[in-house]
Amino acid sequence: MTVELLLQTLLSGILFGLVYALVAIGLTLIFGVMDIVNFAHGEFLMFGMYAAFWAFALWGLDPIVTLPLTTLLLFAVGVAVYRLVIRRITDAPMLSQIFATFGLMIFFRGLAQYLWKPDFRSVDHTIVAGKVAFAGLQFGLPQVVAAGGAVLTTAAVWAFLRFTRLGAALEATAADKEAAALMGIDAQKMFALAWGIGAACAGVAGALLATYYPIFPEVGSTFILVAFVLVALGGFGSVVGAFWAGILVGIVEVMGGFLWDPAYKMVLVLSLYLIVVWFRPQGLMGKA
């Protein structure tokens, strides 16, 4: 095996891992603020992909061009899901929360099948088509752009939480609902915001993926599993943890497929996760 090939594989793993991380960041944000695991999160990604696809198929607009619109659209979807469903189960037992978001997942998949048929679709000739060569290595431009977009979005979310008043209010609600409420922070607004941002992150990931990944109603299922792993691996509620976990899982997945057998790459990823939580039940960066 040559060094170039190894490096090529490693870097493409990181490129994909960064997109994984963006999906997981939305999930972990929602969990951190509300203690709810959203089984329908992969469907936000799916809606992001379809939004990009239809803008392209109907009006010839590139997924990269419509990215801001997709972001806004998915933010609205996230807030709507919170207002219509999640708001009513905020204090319900964990079991009925699982029940509700799982029902949402089936509903959204069914809806996508009903509206857009179960066919596989793709966005041909996007403006980011092509390859980039770099130090003797070659990567697909869509993959590089998607990874770059994912990093920028992740950084934006991180900066929002770290440096803005609204972000601080969100983090305060995540840390202690009652104390935050006493400081005059409206928990309902924060929950809605978390769902909006969470769905928007998945939507951005979806729109970026739409430039090179097939689009179909069940596409979310692949990503939700990895996103769960990242959230638990990085620590429930930790945005930074999910980011590093994404890179780690991206590398493990692609190296596992490369050195062992692609059929078992998920076995490696999931085993890694189980081993980590065996030693650190709170995940890599979660609070104990």
Added chain:
Amino acid sequence: MRRGGTALALLGLAAAVAFPLLTTRVTWQNAAILMMMTAQLGVAWNILGGYAGQVSLGHAAFFGAGAYVSTLLSVKLGVSPWLGMGAGAVVAAGLGVLVGTPCFRLKGHYFAMATIAVGEIVQALVNGSDALGGAVGFNLPLGETGFWGFVFNRSKLPYYYIALGLLLATVGVNWIVNRSHVGYYLRAIKDEPDAARSLGVSLTRYKMIAMILSAGLTAMGGTLYAQKELFIDPGSTLSTSLSIKIALVAILGGAGTLWGPVLGAVVLTAIEEATRIAFGGTGRGTDLVVYGALLVVIAVFQPSGIAGLFTRRAPRPPAPPEPEARFP
């Protein structure tokens, strides 16, 4: 159990025994078998997920263990699936111990996520293994060879009564666990883990007992499924959506109650079949839209499960007195 409850249970049992004699429609009999098989899985899940409060979303691994062990034994070695059912239960219980040892250290969502991972690992391993049939799975021989062969073509009735028997046995195990000291410990572990530990209850030991019973019984349901369908593959017996469905049945009915999962299975199967018959067949997912929407509506408006409708509401505690001094 209250006297009314016992009477209701006996009435239900009599109806279940007599049902196939009242209708000869194969569709109805099939739906009833499906309901009882689903109920059995929910009841088995309930021991771990309901009483002990350890929410497993990986029970398909145990179900698949039952289906695969009995199938492999009968296809490759000619062992009767009845013996295979026992072997599958033992293998699943062993797998349960293997899963429980690391995972019982995890709480709440962490445990649930870890069990999803275990289920997915088992599915991926079977999918990639040629010896285990890979993604293609196994066809079981169709020939009827008497009771020990566990294949019945002429009539659905044997499957009906086997499913009923297995369901009753599983409910029986639940009832015994619920009544015994194990049940008290499990509820203590679920509601007050720290208090239970300080009183000397070994949390891991009792969770493990619940796991072994739950996994073993789920595997027996897996064998029954394999013998009824005569075809198994990873998608139908090991998928995470099956794991979640098993949990949903118990949650819908009322986790931690004796009859809740049975009720849940009846309602969920009825909704599923009704939406499929009414809206399915178009291949456009209308049935999924209705089914998913109904699940959400139930979760929102009846969060404690259907069993919560029948239990009397606890009297509301007196309202706390208004604080004298308001927080400025």
